[in-house]
Amino acid sequence: MPRAGTRPTSRDVARAAGVSQAAVSLVLGDKWRGRVSEATAERVREAARTLGYRPNLAARNLRLGRTRTVLLVVPALTTEFFAGVYTGAARVASQHGFGVVLYPSPEGIGPARDPFASAQAALDGVIASSMAAEALTAIRGDQLPLVMLDSDPEGSVGAATVNLDIAGGVRQVTDHLLGLGHRHFLHLAADVPSWTFEVRARELSARLREVPGTSLRTARSAISIKGAVAAAEAALAFRDRPTAVVCDDDQLAAGVYKAARRLGVRVPDDLSVTGVDDLAVATAIDPELTTVRLDAELFGERGMGALLAVLEGRAPLADDIPVDLVVRGSTAPVRGASV
Amino acid sequence: MPRAGTRPTSRDVARAAGVSQAAVSLVLGDKWRGRVSEATAERVREAARTLGYRPNLAARNLRLGRTRTVLLVVPALTTEFFAGVYTGAARVASQHGFGVVLYPSPEGIGPARDPFASAQAALDGVIASSMAAEALTAIRGDQLPLVMLDSDPEGSVGAATVNLDIAGGVRQVTDHLLGLGHRHFLHLAADVPSWTFEVRARELSARLREVPGTSLRTARSAISIKGAVAAAEAALAFRDRPTAVVCDDDQLAAGVYKAARRLGVRVPDDLSVTGVDDLAVATAIDPELTTVRLDAELFGERGMGALLAVLEGRAPLADDIPVDLVVRGSTAPVRGASV
């Protein structure tokens, strides 16, 4: 009988079942075949059940030297994107008996100041999403197995990386708009330093440079609808404005819609708009947004898969995750164009 | 010198500093005043720094019998609402040296099948958000300190509860619409069993019963924009339709916008629409949504505060968190009404 007020231990179960603590560990750890009789095993299970025994994970972790817990560092949870990453990672993790602890970096995309201070859990590994390479030195210092999501493969010395094929998505968007006759572009970019955004800028300008007669302007905004409204309003408030706005994500695109409305510019008749992510907001706004769909859950699954590979000493596969261009109502042929 | 490949332990630090392991524990635990000389303490700190020592949390947890980690059970992370709850809870937690582990119940609002199976962490307490009371029996069985968010105070036997003043918010919405001359209401309700939604229905119908000449219909939908479109389209596709739709949350309201557009019904001229939550989508859609703003982060902070109170043996304060009606462009006087 366990002392009142304390949770029962394996020793309490052993006493109740009339066996040794070791036998309890064997039975409950499913390692009893050929070591304990079926009858005894059942007695142990019964005792554990009636006492409401749950193993002390701290003790188990100490004994085994691993915790089956990993840390997922994300920039924020303000959109459902990283929630999806978490969901995917957690699903794969739980299939392998792992848990996932979340650390949303208060500084947002880029830095990640001491993620371990607040995550009290003991960790087996880390998945860092959209983080600046320099910010990871603190993490790297801990010798923990590390997987980086959407990060510069060059900058991530030694760490495994899993990336979305953002470049491919931007190329599809650009070609789509070029095909509709657009030549004058505005890139509404996120104003945070991150590889995932640099890729967008690089790919867009590279693709446009190949086509004569195109122009590209860039505006920057914080990643929020509110910020994008101001940035877009400033960038579109003149006569020979661009005919297409390529946004770094859907929130920015939603901001462009509002700016356009204020300026009396119609989407898509006067202005084509595209985003990246395919968040719920993309189909909530009118017209629905043409965007690059990122599969956040798959992203999380792959990230966790890569970490599991590292943990098991296997080589993580390193292919990019494909993305889809989803054409909706926010893009149309440029006016006067013969398409 | 620690064995290669292993993380250094306090014993390694002790060896490097030429002291006992106990001294290391005292110094690093900041309990050394009057027990260890300043010079020795500095030697220990220096050794810990150069070795890159980090205490083994599993061992600490085992020794102390607590983990400074709590579990936050949420229905989903598909909107930023519960992300906000998490953020608030995590902020307060980290101020008190606690970590928060997230468990998004795959079953959504209502049930929560075995949240401990996937959360590998050892826990000091649990915060359960918008869960059905029955679903908590599994949690209650664990004797863990428990705080319930937005749950029936009657059903939560013994557990502390922290609630938003949803009833007050719905009353404000209803009075606002009544003041605009609306008499015929549609309640677009979430189709999941949860106290937080029952409150909305109860309050709305109670308030309308007090006013002669009013009518109230109810439609149900899964909590998503897509689901709401179908439900709202069915409920609004007849001649003497309601003039106001009260939605259980903003996503449903966004769905109503789309349904209205398809039916050629204009918001707010032909139809006033309201939501609950004040998500980002509420200001992304046109017209901006009149809604009940819930402060998700404050909610999380209060929840964590209550749990800390329980953990420290204090009585958690039990007041409801006030909410605000935010009037925007989706509500207008009913046509032909003299307001």
Place this chain on the structure above:
DNA sequence: ACACCGAGGTTATACGTAAAACGTCCAGTG
């Protein structure tokens, strides 16, 4: 008759930490 073996267990130990209990030395005191 006896070594051998497998079934069915038990005993002992280590994981790394925190802290209670226990030394030891020396200055100060009556």
Place this chain on the structure above:
DNA sequence: CACTGGACGTTTTACGTATAACCTCGGTGT
């Protein structure tokens, strides 16, 4: 000079688990 007590540590122990190593006993082959 014996004794006290503070400064500065050290020794030891316990937390609960998983598992390696060990034990016992009845049946078997030779």
